[in-house]
Amino acid sequence: MSVLADLAGAMASGAVEVVDLTHTLDPDFPVIVLPPEFGQCARFRMEEISAYDHRGPAWKWHNLHMSEHTGTHFDAPCHWISGRDVANGAVDEIDPAAFVGPVCVIDCSAESAEDEDYILTRARIEAWEAEHGAIPEGAWVLMRTDWSKRSGAKYLNMREDGAHSPGPDAGAVLYLVEERGIRGFGTETVGTDAGQATHFEPPYPAHYHLHGAGRYGLQCLSGLDRLPATGAMLLAAPLKIRNGTGSPLRVLALVEKETA
């Protein structure tokens, strides 16, 4: 148990920092928009039950209404058709150990600032590995784009030909899944896939390949610029929803403060 005791000490001293990577659940926060004849993701809604008043004199509380995929959230394998038969593919079935793991952050913020349709490729990941070392098995891999700093219409960046935001191509996802054995992949955008990913081969390659291989997705993450490229620990535990395909999250990272 000395590891945890050391951790507790490090957290108390500030040597290990807790970083919040979560957007506030807000009624006006964007959700993914599908063609309007399809079912839609519910927006976050909050109705007051009482507020120290005639409805409940000494307490205030709310009822919430939202989707599994509203705000900063977790995608389970059964979210996608490719993962429908994956064993333990729903949020209530996943081994809780899977929610906590080391995290690698691939900084694509410069490229994404240049090109809002920036595509993360295998070559770009290999270049990252040349600098930071191979991605270890069981790692969370996050694509930093600084997209979380955008707000309003710039976030979805929806135009007549669809949304425009960065994401990985199939080659990148397959490399991470098959050759690096990652735990999951996360983004700052509204989904793990690029805005234009419906036109990729296969469509939505991140969803298709991650979930087909039983891996997890994290999206609408915030503030990835506060994480080091390697060395942090990510905690992303979904709500335990029966047969849930995802869940809103409070994503935390444990980050060692640079001692230099």
Next chain:
Amino acid sequence: MTDPIAPPPKKNPQKPQAVPLSPPAARSRAALGLSAAAAEARFALQHCAECGAVQYPPRDACHGCLSTDLRWRDTDPAGTLIAETTVRTSPNLYFRRAAPWRTGTVRLDVGVSVVAHVHGDCEKGGRVRLINRLDRAGQGVLMALPEGETPNMADDPELRELTCDPKHRRVLLTDARQANAPALAKALLDAGASVVFVGEAETWRPYPQRETLAAMEGVQLLPLDVTDTSSVVELAGEIGGKVDILVNNARFVRPGGILSRGDVGFAQREMDVNAFGLMRLAQAFGPGMRARGADGVNNAVAWVNILSVHALASDPAYGGFNASQAAALSAAQTLRAELRPGGVRVATLFVGPTEDDWHQDVPPPKVLPKALARSLVQGLRDGTEEIWCGDVAQDLRDRLRQDPKVVERQVSEGGA
């Protein structure tokens, strides 16, 4: 000619609010037929089915033959103003405050004499036409107007009490994202509204008519999502005290019946926007409007909900949506009763199928935004509670009055 009403001055912040007062509201059951006709701005009187005699005032038995078979029928409103006077004071608080008030006796060509409110441009002994309108108590009353149009006729203070004219009033249109928003806003501004606040939901995704709306002088786009209680409450906090007319055009519609959909996802959204949205707006804006029913030239006067006529008889092809329309209609009836003490009229603008993305395979006639806008303004100027826009709505109304059960069956088999 009538003196045009000047734009109201800014409100004196030290002056207490004038409380809304009501003209006498008590009516016999028979007399409520006049109010029912006034709800549609129809001039109707009882006609005896046995002897044909026209009746006034409303009664239970014919003054000629004692038949009890008296039917409300649209009636020729032409007559002569045979006497007139001006009431300077009254024991009734409403008329006491509104005095001086012109009143008179009109001998109608159909043979009865009625006591009526009298427009300032009517001349004693001259030809007049009677209109039947709802007063601030929501009851039908008769008013004599000059035969033809006179300058600034609608600005007559007695007539303005019976209408919800947009002139000099501030309007809240609740949903900028509806394709009809620019046409509705333009018609209201053209009718003299001083400002049209237009509620805008989800600015994080674009919509086609935003530029048009933003470029319209007199339009203010403000954040409002009728499915988000906090946004409704916030906007009411900001502009609730200056909404004189609320036009609720928020709507969510998808085709589909009950069985064909297989889930209640769209139905929940339809209920949330169309029925609960109305309730959220009512809870946030209603109390303020009810309190401002006597707030001078730009007092709160009307609340209009735009609903499908199939709220009254469901077309199964839009079964889920129509359930939400029926719910909204019922909620609006309650709101009508709740706003009545403030003199604020709750109107339903009934429309048939609209020309939009969600009625692509519905055959014409379909209602265009401009037609909807015309009906809206006409309804406000007439101060009606029920406005029927387009051929489908009007036809359905007429047939429903004959036999609702027959209409239900016809509509359920795909007839309009």
